[in-house]
Amino acid sequence: MRKLCKNIIVLYGLMTFSLSVVAQVDTLKTSTLNLLKGKVLEGDTIPHVYIKEVQVSPPWKFKNKRQHKRYSRLVINVKKTLPYARLAKRRLDAIALALDTISGEKQKKQYIKIAEKELFEEFEKPLRKxxxxxxxxxxxxxxxETGDTSYKLIKDLKGGLSAFMWQSVARIFGSNLKTEFDSEGDDRMIEHIIMLLDNGVL
Structure with missing residues (x-):
């Protein structure tokens, strides 16, 4: 029962702001052509290519075996959850666009309710794990990824009462929907791991 409740909290946190169906996300993707630009230098046309910036980070220096063990656990947890967080970002962008095309609060609530049900069916099993x-x-x-806490996202979409209720339940299990990411402080190690993942090192 405890495991069920805590996973429902996580599921609800993701669902409340990722309420757009996969098809809607796909329609936002536009095909781009890799065009090679030229730069004229002393009469000659030189290829001019913009290369994506790659952040370089030295290996993490561990103070002791305990910190190394914590780092290893964080790598596993980040690999497991980062894709969901980034999916949430894409869904949030999609739902913002979708809701802009819907007139009337009643119609918007209906849209959210239907999409929420579809996403629950899609993500219930993986998030329970x-x-x-x-x-x-x-x-x-x-x-x-989104710049907003789960609490704020729930509040914006479902209202202050829902946000308060789910925050209260989350606190019972030692979680906090108002948790912020501190890349320069307590979450420096997590930020380091994400950077290595993005660079294909991990």
Missing amino acids: LTFSQGRMLIKLIER
Whole structure:
């Protein structure tokens, strides 16, 4: 029962702001052509290519075996939850666009209700497999990717009462929907791991 409740909290946190169907996300993707630009230098046309910036980070220096063990656990949890957090970002962008095309509060609420049901069916099973620590990691990474805490996202979409209720339930299990990501402080190690993942090192 405890595992069910804690995973429902995580599921609800993701669902409340990722309420757009996969098809809607796909329609936002536009095909782009890799055009090679030229630069004229002393009469000659030189290819001019913009290369994506790659952040370089030195290996993490561990103070002791305990910190190394914590780092290893964080790698597992980040790998598991970062895709969900980034999916949430894409869904949030999609729902914002979708709601802009719907007139009337009643119609918007109906849209949210239907989409929420569809997403519950889609994500219930995979999110139930998250551990308690992965659930807390997901809440933190959602804030990193979207710029808003899960509490604020729930409040914006479902209202202050719903946000208060789910925050109260989350606190019972040691979680906090108001958790913010601190890349320069407590979450420096997590930020380091994400950077290595993005660069294909991990």
